[in-house]
Amino acid sequence: MASQNPVFIPGPTNIPEVIRHACDIPTMDHRSADFPPIFDKAKSGVKAVLGSATGEVVLFPATGTGGWEAAITNTLSPGDKVLAARHGMFSQKWIDMCQRHGLDVHIIEAPWGEGVPVAAFAEALAADTTHGIKAVLVTHNETATGVTSDVAAVRAAMDAAGHPALLMVDGVSSIGSIPFKMEDWGVDLAVAGSQKGFMLPAGLAIVGISQKALAAMETNGLPRCFFDLRDMLSGVYPYTPPVGMIHGLSVATDMLLSEGMEAVYARHHRIAEGVRKAVAAWGFSPCAVTPALYSDTVTAIVTPEGIDAGRIVTHAADTYGVAFGAGLGAVAGKVFRIGHLGQMTDVMALAGIATAEMAMADLGLDVGLGRGVAAAQDYYRSTHAAPARAAA
Structure with missing residues (x-):
């Protein structure tokens, strides 16, 4: 007999039957008039969950790691300086990705079990009077250590320093489960995955994008192709979409918002x-x-x-x-x-x-x-x- 026991890992999470069935739909012509309503409903649901009224949402066939890559490659240029803390496995992975893309990562070390060192961030931002730092990275919920950091406090530190850097937040294991307020916190790029709070199988990278981040896309210099946000925001899905997953996401956001x-x-x-x-x-x-x-x-x-x-x-x-x-x-x-x-x-x-x-x-x-x-x-x-x- 196949196990019917629930899992107690921090993702992928248990899938409600209604969502599992929502993903199981017949093949659809994604270029027909049937797909856009499903796609638009999923995106509008995600925006409501994120707390974003004026931003955009894109859905990539990927996982949260793909969302990280989309965030940095669409808004930064080779050699750009980014500010990040290393205090767990997933904050380290994002730092590693930035370094592989040729970014200059200013790393603030913190013990595993601690959150983002807001005071050290504030000091680094205040000292950066020439605004060389182009992005601040925050792992909202560090899954390896069970730590949730204060994103609002990081935004307050940025505002106190009058710093124009982009605020990028890894919300893969927080969004849809614990408070996340994209616009209230001034988050420019929010990354989530389908397999955590959205209760879907792994397979969708979910990226929320502020108007400020959209403007940064026009001047960035890092190459991208599959993860090009401009293609995703063109009005037509640029390649074959995972229709079943997107339909499941529309049901998942309905469930969250109904609760x-x-x-x-x-x-x-x-x-x-x-x-x-x-x-x-x-x-x-x-x-x-x-x-x-x-x-x-x-x-x-x-x-x-x-x-x-x-x-x-x-x-x-x-x-x-x-x-x-x-x-x-x-x-x-x-x-x-x-x-x-x-x-x-x-x-x-x-x-x-x-x-x-x-x-x-x-x-x-x-x-x-x-x-x-x-x-x-x-x-x-x-x-x-x-x-x-x-x-x-």
Whole structure:
């Protein structure tokens, strides 16, 4: 029998049946009059989720990494200076991509478990009186460490310095799950992927573009072809679109907006808090160094010294058929991750917590069977909300 267990990785996430069926449509002539309404509906839904009234949205057949590449190649030129922090696996990957494209990356190092160092960014921006920095990169939600950074504070630092750089935000594991306000925060390029908060299979890179970023496209010098935003904004999809995925995205945004984005955010926070109550009951701590940084989409759990966290992930998969996230990069073997985003409910979260407890108990960790589950149950019962049927 094929496993019917939910996954507890920070993406790809569990796919609601209505979205899975929405992706399963007959072959369509994408040059016919039938496709534009589907395409336009998906884009308008994404704009509403992003909080963008005046910007544009493009949908590439790719993943979030393709969205990163589109953001930098369409707005920057060889040798341009960009400001970025390295504080986790995905912030490092974006830095690496910029360097491969010949950009001059001013890197501010921060410990894994910390967020974007806003004060250091503010200092670098204030010192850049000639405005040599052309873009500021922010990983909103660092999936490797379970850390959410303050994008609004970065924008405030840029404004305080009177700096005209573009603000580029990796929102792959945040958009559609935790608060994201593209226009309120002055984000110029927002990157998401279909397989996280949008609850689809992997396959779509989603890029929100401000009017300021659109203007930068006219003077940039980095080459691009497949990821050329100008082609994507020409009014006609420039190559064969993934019609089923785009139709699924239109349904996914309907589901999110029908639930209400504030309700979506509140649901994710409640579920995450329950997971964190369980972690505390086990006697462990999140990798994120302060509660202000705790992610509501993934919790990276630090295991005791001498315990290989990867064994917990492997044992849970082999014995119970449940997937948790392994530690990555500098925290490999030191943390395991519970993803709690997308299609997720209290009941599903409790199943994940219980399975993690069983796996750890099997391996000899003194977590106390039922201890974490009870802590999460107490929290969920005390903060009970009606079932979020639009996301179930």
